Amino acid sequence: GQNIDQPTEMTATEGAIVQINCTYQTSGFNGLFWYQQHAGEAPTFLSYNVLDGLEEKGRFSSFLSRSKGYSYLLLKELQMKDSASYLCAPLGGSYIPTFGRGTSLIVHP
Amino acid sequence: DTGVSQDPRHKITKRGQNVTFRCDPISEHNRLYWYRQTLGQGPEFLTYFQNEAQLEKSRLLSDRFSAERPKGSFSTLEIQRTEQGDSAMYLCASSPRGLAGALNEQFFGPGTRLTVL
Numbered sequence: 317g318q319n320i321d322q323p324t325e326m327t328a329t330e331g332a333i334v335q336i337n338c339t340y341q342t343s344g345f346n347g348l349f350w351y352q353q354h355a356g357e358a359p360t361f362l363s364y365n366v367l368d369g370l371e372e373k374g375r376f377s378s379f380l381s382r383s384k385g386y387s388y389l390l391l392k393e394l395q396m397k398d399s400a401s402y403l404c405a406p407l408g409g410s411y412i413p414t415f416g417r418g419t420s421l422i423v424h425p
Numbered sequence: 426d427t428g429v430s431q432d433p434r435h436k437i438t439k440r441g442q443n444v445t446f447r448c449d450p451i452s453e454h455n456r457l458y459w460y461r462q463t464l465g466q467g468p469e470f471l472t473y474f475q476n477e478a479q480l481e482k483s484r485l486l487s488d489r490f491s492a493e494r495p496k497g498s499f500s501t502l503e504i505q506r507t508e509q510g511d512s513a514m515y516l517c518a519s520s521p522r523g524l525a526g527a528l529n530e531q532f533f534g535p536g537t538r539l540t541v542l
Contacts, residue, residue, distance in 0.1 A: 349530070349531075357535070358516060358534060358536055359516075359533050361532070364530060403468075405467070412458070412470055412473060412481065414470065415460075415467030415468045415469070417465065417466055417467050
């Protein structure tokens with residue numbers, strides 16, 4: 317089976333840095349996605365990691381450790397518009413992503 | 426607009442009625458996925474197609490649910506004899522192909538919100 321664990325909710329201040337952790341167990345592994353989802357909207361792609369290490373893309377970075385079944389999403393220079401749910405989704409052996417419950421990030425002034 | 430589209434965006438129905446949703450994927454994408462999402466949860470996989478072939482169905486998908494993709498382009502999801510527990514957002518996503526690498530990125534449609542009274 318597949319098991320994904322990420323915090324339910326986090327709060328942070330505008331301009332700060334926040335790290336959202338995700339641990340997972342999957343049957344087979346073909347990478348891990350992070351998606352952003354604003355309330356009432358569809359998820360949008362943020363990042364994809366298939367090899368260990370850090371992938372940086374502007375204000376967002378994502379890290380993967382396959383041996384530890386661990387990933388994190390790092391958001392820098394937080395803006396109010398970053399308030400959203402962040403979904404960790406490992407890609408199993410069938411190339412179907414399994415989504416976690418998501419971490420609701422609240423950015424306040 | 427060349428993104429994934431879904432129709433209708435909202436559907437209200439009475440318990441016991443049948444409903445059908447449509448998804449039009451991005452034209453060059455050969456994989457199409459259906460998910461269900463309830464409040465406070467991540468998207469839950471229902472089924473997916475590679476071209477017109479339905480390759481996998483979730484064990485959570487009861488016999489009341491059926492999906493088709495007759496010509497490998499648009500897809501329909503039908504729910505028969507709806508129940509109140511079917512109330513959810515139904516999301517469709519497409520991806521370019523089933524190979525390793527960033528090509529597996531899924532592009533989501535806006536979803537169809539179903540309310541069963």
